Amino acid sequence: MRDVAALGGFFVLRVGGPDAGWQPLGRSYARGCTDLAEAVARRHRAREARIGVSIAQLGHAARLWSPALACVPLHGIVPDLARLERAADGPALRLPHPAGLRADRLPSPSLALYEQVTGHLDALARGLRVKVAPRLLDGNSASALVEAARALLAARPALRGPLTVLTTELLATGRLVGTGGITGPDLAFRRRSCCLYYRAPGGSKCGDCGLAR
Known part of the structure; x- marks a missing residue:
């Protein structure tokens, strides 16, 4: 890590250290991470509550996908995120x-990674206090995934092959199916x-x- x-x-996911100042993520999910969404809305001066919710969820998805994704091709580990906490x-x-789980001992590392990350995103979605289209949230998850892959590819270009395979497999899994597609060799992506x-x-x-032309 x-x-x-x-x-x-x-990509920063802290491990260990003093417990003070951290709380179980389940507590935040039950409240829909309202504090994060409201902070985002204030920062962007957004009048629609769903804008703050969407951008906050996208940021949270990026903080989940980035370190978890990178651990697989770099170290052969799918992190166990069950006890994840938030500041x-x-x-x-x-x-x-x-x-974590050793990727080479899993029948499908991509499925294990998908379940670790989307389990958190599903819990957040259930707790949202503002109505946001479920497929918009799925698109945010896919966007965060591919941006994490693109950043990792830029930093470690030797990982292009396995990273492209892993990212493609993830986009073909569960709720990520139909959210968009890779459009270029450097993992360029267009969401729907x-x-x-x-x-x-x-x-x-x-x-x-998906609205850009």
């Missing part, structure tokens, strides 16, 4: 103790939905937005 965190940004004052994530960022003051359509 230290090696993966060195990739920066969303009490922000979106940072932590595992109290390192745990929109995260709503363009509806915030000063916002715009993202590079993979």
Whole structure:
């Protein structure tokens, strides 16, 4: 996890350390991560509550997918995210103790990875206090996945083959099916939905937005 965190940004998943300042993610999910969504809405001056919810969920998806995805091709491990915690004052994530599954001992590493990450995203979706289209949230998950893969590819280009295979398998799994498709050799992606960022003051359509032309 230290090696993966060195990739920066969303790849940071803290492990161990003092327990003060961290809370079980289940508590945040039960509240729909309302504090994160409201903070995002204030930052972007968004009047529609669903904009803050969507962007906050997209950011959370990126913090889940990025380190979990990178651990598979880099170290052959699918992290066990069951005990994941969130910082009490922000979106940072932590595992109290390192745990994971050896990818070469799993019948389908991509399915195991999918279940680890989407289990969290499904729990968040169930707790949302604002109505957001389920397929928009699925599109956010797919977008976060592919952006994580693109960032990893840029940092470790030797992983192109296995990383492309893993990303393609994930996009063909469960709720990610039909969310979009890879359109280029460097994992360029076009989703079929929109995260709503363009509806915030000063916002715009993202590079993979289904509404972009």
